[in-house]
Amino acid sequence: MHTLDDLHSGALAGARHVRLTHLGLTEFPRQLFHLADTLELLDLSGNQLTSLPNDFSRFTQLRVLFASNNPFTTLPAVLGQCPQLEMVGFKACQLAHIPESSLPARLRWLILTDNQLTALPASLGQRPRLQKLMLSCNQLTALPDLRDCTQLELLRLASNQFTCIPSQLLQLPALAWPAVAGNPATQKSELQALFASAQKTISYQNLQVHELLGEGASGHIYRATRRDTGEAIALKVFKAAFTSDGTPQSELAAGMAAGQHPHLLTPLAQVHGHPHGQLAMALPLLAAGWQNLAGPPSLSSCTRDVYAPGTRFTPANAQRLLACVRSAVEHLHARGVLHGDLYAHNILWQPATGEAILSDLGAAALTHALPAQQVAQLQAIEWRAFAHLHAEVMARCNAERPQFSRF
């Protein structure tokens, strides 16, 4: 994080990364143009900006621009002229319009989550480098023609107004991580799943809440004990009404529909009566020793997880790990659930044995109401994500490769 004093004093001369966030800026600070030849990443999130200067494309080296939580209503057209810009993040603005000319030619990663978009420009389909497209929590009913986006691997459409799954989504050759919950196409199934699980609901008053176990993007997780049964559980209290993957309601519905499985971390019950009205759920309490298989993607890896340097698997552990995850995915699909975020960073494992648990149904969708052929196509897309996981694990496997019937 930098301050305006850093900028005015010249302390940022030659800087490649600048973060001027939450400073109440109502106008773009033109002193930044002193960095026009060096700046590669600019974060202006959390200000009061509604526009960018018309000569913004003077930032000839700019690759990454974050401008989330600013009251922009139109994506600045000048972004389309930025020669190196490949990542554009305007989450939680008030965007209602994306001009045809606003999308940079090298666009690889676009975040438009939580805006007021009802349509997208045709030019989005003419960005062949596009790999990651985050559109959850808008008012979209259709996509432009994305046939030429052959690199598109991650697509978030949760909580929009799609009455069916866009058929072109199912044809995207590289798509591996789709999120489609919270749309009219899936919402009825979600309500049914929540209704069916209502009798399992636990009252917050029935819980003794202990220490915070951890915090993720979507919630705080506490250790808790059920007063009636003495059962030790984990309590997840959701932070916000939605995340870039979808809503807590969709996550809960998918989790309840999935039920319990030895290689899945799914809710035991919804918890009602949180004192601040937050949505909450009870999860099985994990014993110590479970580790995340990898970290989430970085700015440069974009759609691929980042493994700790030196991560290695014995052939036996690799085989066990992949078998656990495969059985979890098979179980989800049999229950009409698409995970949507099948990534190593959502897998917990025991390095000593290879035992693994798939977690985080934040992007999961219920497929019950979709046509059978589409369900099969969506599941095939999910197996593409499994193939990436398989390749990542095999690339870090010490010796002889285990044999699998699938992949």
Ligand SMILES: Nc1ncnc2c1ncn2[C@@H]1O[C@H](COP(=O)(O)OP(=O)(O)OP(=O)(O)O)[C@@H](O)[C@H]1O
């Ligand atoms: N069931 C559980 N039992 C014990 N500890 C847990 C459990 N679930 C989560 N934790 C702890 O809380 C931390 C945060 O959990 P997690 O990353 O799943 O958060 P989240 O908000 O649910 O996920 P995300 O960031 O993907 O939205 C974990 O690293 C772990 O330490």
